[in-house]
Amino acid sequence: MHFLFLKLSTILLSILISVFFHPIQAALKLPNNETIPAVIVFGDSIVDPGNNNNLQTLVKCNFPPYGRDFMAGQPTGRFCNGKVPSDLIVSELGIKELLPAYLDPNLQIQDLITGVSFASGGSGYDPLTPRIVSVLSLSDQLRLFKEYLGKMKTAVGEEKTMTILSKSIFIVCAGSDDIANTYYSTPFRRMKYNVPAYTNLMVSSASSFLQEIYGLGARKVGIFSAPPIGCVPSQRTMGGGKQRKCVKGRNQAAKLFNSKLSSELDSLNNKLPHARLVYIDIYNPLLYLIQKPRASGFEVVNKGCCGTGNLEVAVLCNELNPYTCTNVSKYIFWDSYHPTQKAYEILLPPIIQKYTNKFFGGDSPR
Numbered sequence: 001m002h003f004l005f006l007k008l009s010t011i012l013l014s015i016l017i018s019v020f021f022h023p024i025q026a027a028l029k030l031p032n033n034e035t036i037p038a039v040i041v042f043g044d045s046i047v048d049p050g051n052n053n054n055l056q057t058l059v060k061c062n063f064p065p066y067g068r069d070f071m072a073g074q075p076t077g078r079f080c081n082g083k084v085p086s087d088l089i090v091s092e093l094g095i096k097e098l099l100p101a102y103l104d105p106n107l108q109i110q111d112l113i114t115g116v117s118f119a120s121g122g123s124g125y126d127p128l129t130p131r132i133v134s135v136l137s138l139s140d141q142l143r144l145f146k147e148y149l150g151k152m153k154t155a156v157g158e159e160k161t162m163t164i165l166s167k168s169i170f171i172v173c174a175g176s177d178d179i180a181n182t183y184y185s186t187p188f189r190r191m192k193y194n195v196p197a198y199t200n201l202m203v204s205s206a207s208s209f210l211q212e213i214y215g216l217g218a219r220k221v222g223i224f225s226a227p228p229i230g231c232v233p234s235q236r237t238m239g240g241g242k243q244r245k246c247v248k249g250r251n252q253a254a255k256l257f258n259s260k261l262s263s264e265l266d267s268l269n270n271k272l273p274h275a276r277l278v279y280i281d282i283y284n285p286l287l288y289l290i291q292k293p294r295a296s297g298f299e300v301v302n303k304g305c306c307g308t309g310n311l312e313v314a315v316l317c318n319e320l321n322p323y324t325c326t327n328v329s330k331y332i333f334w335d336s337y338h339p340t341q342k343a344y345e346i347l348l349p350p351i352i353q354k355y356t357n358k359f360f361g362g363d364s365p366r
């Protein structure tokens with residue numbers, strides 16, 4: 001009788017949970033007793049929650065209209081009207097609501113234990129990319145990660161730190177600034193490299209970085225593919241003609257990089273014991289959204305909500321720019337480079353569903 005009651009209440013509880021917490025619950029269905037204690041992020045503006053705020057760079061956005069739809073409407077340094085993918089990942093995984101910037105001066109030890117982002121807007125795999133705009137390179141981010149490890153070891157001990165690292169999910173998101181900015185918008189690399197050679201340089205730098213974080217204890221790493229960069233508004237402005245079409249060459253460069261990245265991850269998975277390097281395709285889901293915007297309730301795909309008149313080449317928007325849209329829900333892009341929170345909210349949950357289990361069990365992460 002008592003047992004039956006227990007069973008019934010368990011069933012009721014799980015129905016309640018699945019009704020009210022469906023997205024989190026579904027993403028959290030990890031095999032066995034697996035847990036993900038933390039998420040650690042490296043990369044560029046797509047996953048930078050404000051690391052650039054105190055750098056001497058033009059690539060920052062801790063001013064309105066950025067953050068217009070973020071919590072209390074405050075600009076935090078996120079390159080968006082609201083939350084960015086690193087936030088959506090930690091909340092979908094049930095870890096915390098937001099992933100803070102490592103350089104946020106108010107971080108507590110609990111923030112470190114559950115993960116931070118070292119990403120820096122404007123950064124990339126090519127070491128020249130962050131240098132052009134004076135932001136944190138991947139080596140700078142690695143140096144900060146080592147500092148972070150020191151703090152963790154002091155706080156919870158060496159053994160616990162290494163256990164946390166081995167169970168945590170690492171995310172690396174970079175490459176679009178290399179292609180859009182360094183390769184196509186400056187002459188520095190194009191004088192010496194064609195697209196195949198440049199994408200080799202990017203992949204080889206990505207590979208060294210991944211081996212470095214593996215050496216420091218990272219095991220489960222999700223690596224974002226490059227997006228269809230030729231379709232972001234700033235690239236349409238520069239290369240899409242009067243009709244603001246997607247720029248084919250830039251999309252092809254992204255695809256070439258992606259296929260090389262994906263094979264490099266295969267070979268690293270074979271080489272590094274217990275490594276789970278997972279290639280995360282964002283190219284196709286974002287392209288689909290751009291090609292079929294109405295299916296998701298969007299109306300505008302070739303301009304950002306702020307910062308893009310037809311003549312506007314600037315990537316970021318600012319207080320002086322008069323063209324900030326009134327209804328951001330119609331837009332896939334917030335500024336001429338970065339998607340809106342709504343676009344991220346449509347893109348990310350299926351991606352998290354699809355890839356989370358690849359970090360656990362079985363033999364192959366593919």
Ligand SMILES: *[C@@H]1O[C@H](CO)[C@@H](O)[C@H](O)[C@H]1NC(C)=O
Pocket residue numbers: 032033
């Ligand atoms: C899960 O954890 C519980 C309690 O710690 C333990 O009894 C059980 O054996 C674990 N199951 C697996 C599959 O590891």
Ligand SMILES: *[C@@H]1O[C@H](CO)[C@@H](O)[C@H](O)[C@H]1NC(C)=O
Pocket residue numbers: 297298299327328329330
């Ligand atoms: C904003 O746009 C969305 C999507 O097109 C629409 O559903 C909504 O009604 C609009 N809101 C206002 C206030 O116009």
